[in-house]
Amino acid sequence: MEYYLIVSTVMLIAGIYGFLVRKNLLAMLISIELVLNATDINFAAFNRFLYPDHLEGHFFTLFGIAIAAAETAVAIAIIINIYRNMRSIETKDIEDMKH
Amino acid sequence: MEYTIFIVLLPMLMFLFLGLAGNKLKPITAGILGCTSLAAVTVLSYATAWQYFTMPRTAGGAYGATTVFNVQWLHFTESLHIDLGILLDPISVMMLVVISTVSFMVHIYSLGYMHGEKGFQRYYAFLSLFTMSMLGLVVATNIFQMYLFWELVGVSSYLLIGFYYQRPASVSASKKAFIVTRFADLGFLIGILIFGYYEGTFDFASVGAGTGFAGVDIMGAGRVMLPLALGLMFIGGAGKSAMFPLHIWLPDAMEGPTPVSALIHAATMVVAGVYLVARMFPLFIVYAPNVLHIVAYVGVFTAFFAASIACVQTDIKRVLAFSTISQIAFMMVAVGVCTPDGIGTEAFNEAGGLGFMASMFHLFTHAMFKACLFLCAGAIIHTIGSNEMTLMGGLRKYMPITHIAFLICCLSISGIFPLSGFFSKDEILSACFHFSPAIGWMMTLIAGMTAFYMFRLYYGIFWGKEAQHEHTPHEAPATMTVPLIILSTITVFAGFIPFGHFVSADGTAFTSHIEMSTAVISLTVAVVSIAIATFMYRKDKQPLADALEKDCKGLHTAAYHRFYIDEIYQFVTHRIIFGCISRPIAWFDRNVVDGFFNFLAWSTQECSWSIQGFQSGRVQQYTYVFLVGALAIIVFALML
Numbered sequence A: 001m002e003y004y005l006i007v008s009t010v011m012l013i014a015g016i017y018g019f020l021v022r023k024n025l026l027a028m029l030i031s032i033e034l035v036l037n038a039t040d041i042n043f044a045a046f047n048r049f050l051y052p053d054h055l056e057g058h059f060f061t062l063f064g065i066a067i068a069a070a071e072t073a074v075a076i077a078i079i080i081n082i083y084r085n086m087r088s089i090e091t092k093d094i095e096d097m098k099h
Numbered sequence B: 001m002e003y004t005i006f007i008v009l010l011p012m013l014m015f016l017f018l019g020l021a022g023n024k025l026k027p028i029t030a031g032i033l034g035c036t037s038l039a040a041v042t043v044l045s046y047a048t049a050w051q052y053f054t055m056p057r058t059a060g061g062a063y064g065a066t067t068v069f070n071v072q073w074l075h076f077t078e079s080l081h082i083d084l085g086i087l088l089d090p091i092s093v094m095m096l097v098v099i100s101t102v103s104f105m106v107h108i109y110s111l112g113y114m115h116g117e118k119g120f121q122r123y124y125a126f127l128s129l130f131t132m133s134m135l136g137l138v139v140a141t142n143i144f145q146m147y148l149f150w151e152l153v154g155v156s157s158y159l160l161i162g163f164y165y166q167r168p169a170s171v172s173a174s175k176k177a178f179i180v181t182r183f184a185d186l187g188f189l190i191g192i193l194i195f196g197y198y199e200g201t202f203d204f205a206s207v208g209a210g211t212g213f214a215g216v217d218i219m220g221a222g223r224v225m226l227p228l229a230l231g232l233m234f235i236g237g238a239g240k241s242a243m244f245p246l247h248i249w250l251p252d253a254m255e256g257p258t259p260v261s262a263l264i265h266a267a268t269m270v271v272a273g274v275y276l277v278a279r280m281f282p283l284f285i286v287y288a289p290n291v292l293h294i295v296a297y298v299g300v301f302t303a304f305f306a307a308s309i310a311c312v313q314t315d316i317k318r319v320l321a322f323s324t325i326s327q328i329a330f331m332m333v334a335v336g337v338c339t340p341d342g343i344g345t346e347a348f349n350e351a352g353g354l355g356f357m358a359s360m361f362h363l364f365t366h367a368m369f370k371a372c373l374f375l376c377a378g379a380i381i382h383t384i385g386s387n388e389m390t391l392m393g394g395l396r397k398y399m400p401i402t403h404i405a406f407l408i409c410c411l412s413i414s415g416i417f418p419l420s421g422f423f424s425k426d427e428i429l430s431a432c433f434h435f436s437p438a439i440g441w442m443m444t445l446i447a448g449m450t451a452f453y454m455f456r457l458y459y460g461i462f463w464g465k466e467a468q469h470e471h472t473p474h475e476a477p478a479t480m481t482v483p484l485i486i487l488s489t490i491t492v493f494a495g496f497i498p499f500g501h502f503v504s505a506d507g508t509a510f511t512s513h514i515e516m517s518t519a520v521i522s523l524t525v526a527v528v529s530i531a532i533a534t535f536m537y538r539k540d541k542q543p544l545a546d547a548l549e550k551d552c553k554g555l556h557t558a559a560y561h562r563f564y565i566d567e568i569y570q571f572v573t574h575r576i577i578f579g580c581i582s583r584p585i586a587w588f589d590r591n592v593v594d595g596f597f598n599f600l601a602w603s604t605q606e607c608s609w610s611i612q613g614f615q616s617g618r619v620q621q622y623t624y625v626f627l628v629g630a631l632a633i634i635v636f637a638l639m640l
Helices: A002-021 A025-050 A056-086 B002-024 B027-053 B090-113 B120-138 B143-161 B168-199 B221-240 B249-255 B258-267 B269-279 B281-287 B289-310 B316-336 B354-384 B400-414 B420-435 B437-462 B478-496 B516-537 B543-551 B553-560 B562-614 B619-639
Strands: B066-075 B081-088
Touching: A002 A025, A002 B619, A025 A056, B002 B027, B002 B066, B002 B081, B002 B120, B027 B090, B027 B120, B081 B090, B081 B143, B090 B120, B090 B258, B090 B269, B090 B354, B090 B478, B120 B143, B120 B258, B120 B269, B143 B168, B143 B221, B143 B249, B143 B258, B143 B269, B168 B221, B168 B249, B221 B269, B221 B281, B221 B289, B249 B258, B249 B316, B258 B269, B258 B316, B258 B354, B269 B281, B269 B316, B269 B354, B281 B289, B289 B316, B289 B437, B289 B562, B316 B354, B316 B420, B316 B437, B354 B400, B354 B420, B354 B478, B400 B420, B400 B437, B400 B478, B400 B516, B420 B437, B420 B478, B420 B516, B437 B516, B516 B543, B543 B553, B553 B562
Parallel strands: none
Antiparallel strands: B066 B081
8 A cells, every 4th residue: 555655645746846846837737637646546545455345435536537627628728718818828927816 | 624635735736846847838827827726725725714713613612623634644652643634723724814815915926026037937836835835834733744844934935035046145045044943943843852752742632722721631740841842842933933043044034036025034934933832822821831921021022122123224125024023023922921810711811811812913914014015125126126225215106006005014014093003013012011011111112113113114215315216116017016905905904803703812702802091002102103203214314313323323333233143143153163163073073083094994005015915926836835834734733
């Protein structure tokens, strides 16, 4: 079980790191996917090793995948619109939503 | 007698119609419509009076008070509710006749006087509104309805004084009239509330209107508070009836059109205060005779004060205005000198209660001759184009009808037999002598002053040196002279109405006798005063008058400036109330109250400015802060 957790921890940290440092919105979206997948792995692993008789963890994994897909669709739509309006998807150019 | 409701409804509908659709009508159509509705009201009022006074009397010999129409308007408790209705009793029926007659005359007169004025339709709409409210006031079944209509007459008076709203003098006069009477009405309202609280009713019928004193039965705390309530109500009445020191609005109210002065500020609205005291008379006489005597003393002073000012004014409408104040004070004195002597017996009407009947009688006759005097003044102003007496003189040749009508009314107000003013004034003087000889002599003196200043006015207008006129003065058109003729005819004959049969203190009929001694004294005083006025003002040159004016310069100037009462008011309101009270309060409001909230707003804004940098719009910065925060919480949780 530790191996699964090590993999998921690496993915989580990599995702957070990528989200914080990448300047491209698409790269940030990919990082978010990494974070989500890390949690999915955790769910599946804990369910498999700690409570083999239950199925809630697997269900949550499936939920997570479905939500990730929906979220990606929405996020990409937003990014495309941002690109149309601002001709850029670099975070440094997108600062309109401030005080 | 359900048709009496139309007496109030017709003018109201006419007001709504003329007010809303007046501008679509031709002026003359609006005028004729107004006159027609008023003619109908007058006919209905006369029919009501006829039917009421031919009804059989009650067992006690009085005319009963009949409520011919009543709806409950506001409900508080079983006994305390506000109704709207029509109460007929001798004084309200008498007032119906007075108001509808004078109002009808003024409506006709205005066709000529206001001819070609801008806002002719509006004028008739306001006249209808006033007539409606005044009629509603006198037929009120309870004191609250009276208060409602009381305010309505105040409003319509305000509207009509300010009819020429482009003239600053009219505007300030209308404001002054409204504010002063409104201020006095505060007393009236408090009086009503005290009355309603302690008596548990507003109804006139349950406090003995028209039923003699049978219905009056008040126990406990009400007995103690009642004089206070009645005194406060009198303050309201004093405001409307221009008693000293609340008289200051009436002379200024002359800024309105002259027919309006005749209707509102001479004949009807200003006697509302007297009517109020008369309405509450059963309570006054039984529970608060001392308050009634205060009314009398205020009246005596006002009568003297106003008469002395009237002697020196040169604006003819001002003279008439002060004469009105003085005459209304006569009515107040008359009702005020009533004493509860012999109450409940046959003799009451002749002794303690004589003043009540005298007051109502004088109200009736005064309404007729003073309206006529004002309408005459209107005819004169119409042709001369000014109010100043110095611009008139010698008009008797040019305006014969106005001249005769004016003379008749002057003789009547001076109290010359056999005109109506003689009879009513004589009853008042008898009542005063009955109460106290001092007041009796005082009132006789004032009656003499009345004769003097009225004939000074008469000679100043119609005799004396002829002033230079731009065009030859001419007699007024028929629409204006006919009302003069009708009103002066009434003035001649009204004295022979056996008034005591209809209106008396306890409702029973009695025949008033002319007391020979009083009559002789008052006639002598009147004739002597007229003779003095004739001697002083008849001729072109007036050496005696000029010499007197020079010798008593201080007194003359003071009286000419109305004893500086307006200036005192100005000083008290502006310097003392505005300067010493309002200004510090305003400062406190602006600096302390507003300042506190300004400080709150300012500090919030400063906080916002200082933290607005957090909202940078950079998503990754937010995430970073969020992450650090989450980690900090985790660390914190683990350390615990």
